[in-house]
Amino acid sequence: MEQIATRPALTQQRLAPRISWGKIGVTLVLIITAVIALFPMYWLFANAFTPIRGTPPLTPILVPSFQLDNFERLLGGTKFYLNWMLNSLIVCLAVTAWHVIFDTMAGYAFAKRRFPGRTALFWLILSTLMIPIHVTLIPLYIITRNLGLIDSLMGVILPGTATVFGIFLMRQYIQTLPSELEEAARMDGCGEFRVFWSIILPLCKPAIAALAIFTFVRFWNDFLWPLIALNKPQNYTLTVGVANLQGEFMTDWGVIFAGAALAALPMIAFFLAFQKYFLEGVRMGAIKG
Amino acid sequence: MRQFIRRHGWSYVFIAPSLLTFTIFTLVPVAWAVIISFQKYSLVRGGQWIDPIYKNFVTAFTQFSGVFVSAIGNTLLYAAITVTANIFIGLILASLIQPLSNRLRTFFRAAYYLPAVTSALIIGLTWAYIFNAQWGFANYILRWFGMEPVRWLSDPDIALGSVTLSAVLTIPATAVVLFSAAMGSIPPDYYEAAELDGAGPVRRWWHITVPLIKSTTLYLVVIYTIASFEVFERIYIMVPSGVGNSTQTIVTQIYNNGFKDLNFGVASAQALVLFAMIALVAVVQFRVLRSDVEY
Numbered sequence: 001m002e003q004i005a006t007r008p009a010l011t012q013q014r015l016a017p018r019i020s021w022g023k024i025g026v027t028l029v030l031i032i033t034a035v036i037a038l039f040p041m042y043w044l045f046a047n048a049f050t051p052i053r054g055t056p057p058l059t060p061i062l063v064p065s066f067q068l069d070n071f072e073r074l075l076g077g078t079k080f081y082l083n084w085m086l087n088s089l090i091v092c093l094a095v096t097a098w099h100v101i102f103d104t105m106a107g108y109a110f111a112k113r114r115f116p117g118r119t120a121l122f123w124l125i126l127s128t129l130m131i132p133i134h135v136t137l138i139p140l141y142i143i144t145r146n147l148g149l150i151d152s153l154m155g156v157i158l159p160g161t162a163t164v165f166g167i168f169l170m171r172q173y174i175q176t177l178p179s180e181l182e183e184a185a186r187m188d189g190c191g192e193f194r195v196f197w198s199i200i201l202p203l204c205k206p207a208i209a210a211l212a213i214f215t216f217v218r219f220w221n222d223f224l225w226p227l228i229a230l231n232k233p234q235n236y237t238l239t240v241g242v243a244n245l246q247g248e249f250m251t252d253w254g255v256i257f258a259g260a261a262l263a264a265l266p267m268i269a270f271f272l273a274f275q276k277y278f279l280e281g282v283r284m285g286a287i288k289g
Numbered sequence: 290m291r292q293f294i295r296r297h298g299w300s301y302v303f304i305a306p307s308l309l310t311f312t313i314f315t316l317v318p319v320a321w322a323v324i325i326s327f328q329k330y331s332l333v334r335g336g337q338w339i340d341p342i343y344k345n346f347v348t349a350f351t352q353f354s355g356v357f358v359s360a361i362g363n364t365l366l367y368a369a370i371t372v373t374a375n376i377f378i379g380l381i382l383a384s385l386i387q388p389l390s391n392r393l394r395t396f397f398r399a400a401y402y403l404p405a406v407t408s409a410l411i412i413g414l415t416w417a418y419i420f421n422a423q424w425g426f427a428n429y430i431l432r433w434f435g436m437e438p439v440r441w442l443s444d445p446d447i448a449l450g451s452v453t454l455s456a457v458l459t460i461p462a463t464a465v466v467l468f469s470a471a472m473g474s475i476p477p478d479y480y481e482a483a484e485l486d487g488a489g490p491v492r493r494w495w496h497i498t499v500p501l502i503k504s505t506t507l508y509l510v511v512i513y514t515i516a517s518f519e520v521f522e523r524i525y526i527m528v529p530s531g532v533g534n535s536t537q538t539i540v541t542q543i544y545n546n547g548f549k550d551l552n553f554g555v556a557s558a559q560a561l562v563l564f565a566m567i568a569l570v571a572v573v574q575f576r577v578l579r580s581d582v583e584y
Binding site for chain 1: 308311325398399414415459515543553567
């Protein structure tokens with residue numbers, strides 16, 4: 001005990017004079033990189049909150065004047081900005097709800113239940129995990145078009161439900177749960193669906209939280225597929241709409257900044273509120289960045 | 290039959306919804322992508338086999354004087370630089386925040402992570418503003434030092450470099466978080482033993498930390514390589530015109546061929562090339578992991 005207590009003190013004493021310069025250097029490096037990481041986003045917000053009509057000034061705005069002028073023109077002048085936000089919200093909520101419910105169900109079946117074809121089906125699903133949407137864009141477009149879903153939110157939502165990462169994540173998680181509770185419930189005469197709904201689902205809360213956050217963020221930020229699947233401006237999701245602001249408001253940069261900032265804001269707020277789950281999600285391999 | 294349904298019915302009910310959309314929107318498209326790459330496909334007449342059967346692949350590489358070849362080159366260059374930078378920067382930053390107090394470590398991790406929760410599109414937009422030739426921040430700094438402003442995103446010689454630079458300067462948050470977690474799980478006695486043997490901080494880092502987080506490094510190399518093979522949003526928003534093809538990448542080629550020229554066969558052939566590249570990375574990862582798990 002004594003040894004453990006004294007050892008760090010000795011170490012510090014021995015290294016203290018050498019480390020201090022190093023410590024200053026390290027702190028500087030960390031602060032500079034944090035500034036680099038945050039500056040582009042900060043500058044966007046500084047510009048968005050400062051009235052700009054036409055071209056931004058040649059001396060960059062580094063401190064915003066906290067006025068909402070640009071936002072007023074954005075919401076008053078763009079016909080569809082609120083539509084885009086609503087569309088993104090609908091897509092994200094629908095896709096997230098789907099994955100939370102059905103990925104947990106499928107994950108449970110693959111983790112705990114024994115049925116013919118289980119291994120083969122799981123490997124089939126797993127083998128497509130690495131295949132990015134870029135490879136299947138063309139047939140996906142043809143199928144969505146044949147189903148009459150191009151230029152509708154369903155055309156974004158349904159392909160969004162086909163990602164398999166959540167099934168894999170939930171299976172891994174449910175495998176670690178003990179089977180006794182399930183069996184006890186079954187002995188008590190619980191039906192199979194009730195076993196899932198009242199026993200498994202509540203136990204999965206931490207994994208479901210990570211999956212829900214990951215899915216929501218991913219589809220809020222999704223761009224390539226909505227860009228292809230949606231044509232009319234009123235049907236755009238937010239990212240597609242923001243990408244088109246530049247064409248629409250060629251010279252009014254204030255509106256463009258406000259539009260981009262407002263699109264980023266919900267995810268930033270979301271991150272600050274649920275930081276712990278995000279970082280946990282990264283560790284589980286759920287979130288890239 | 291009845292007994293089979295009673296025993297296994299619920300299992301199939303549980304996987305049915307996922308399996309249904311998976312089949313329609315993932316499985317069928319994967320198979321169909323292969324078929325279309327050997328066809329001439331029109332939305333009106335459907336697919337027709339072509340002669341010779343590999344014609345789309347020839348066209349993919351030869352059309353517009355071989356722009357796809359330079360697109361692959363651009364993608365590989367972008368991948369090489371960003372993956373190396375991401376791993377290196379992620380490793381350094383994770384190592385530097387490791388000795389900090391819990392609260393500071395969380396703060397820096399969050400600061401690095403914040404940009405990663407915003408869409409690649411909006412991150413790309415912010416960098417397009419920074420590189421704006423007229424009022425961008427980059428040229429403001431150059432002017433401040435008395436240098437000539439640069440046409441960052443419209444000069445064909447440097448546009449791809451500017452996009453790559455923006456990707457390098459976007460801190461690799463996943464790498465920081467995963468490296469940091471991996472370093473946290475190294476038993477402290479290793480370091481104490483090395484310290485007793487007289488190893489300084491740098492040697493301890495190089496001989497203990499770096500080898501022990503190798504599997505994390507490998508995982509990150511793979512996910513960053515695949516992600517950079519798929520680069521699209523950043524290019525699409527920063528250099529919409531392609532700057533005379535100097536910033537074409539594999540996915541912008543697929544997008545242009547498929548959804549601007551409606552040349553589905555050629556676009557699918559190019560998509561298969563992308564798939565082959567990704568599969569190759571995955572196979573290499575698998576082999577390395579299998580041969581090299583023990584430390």
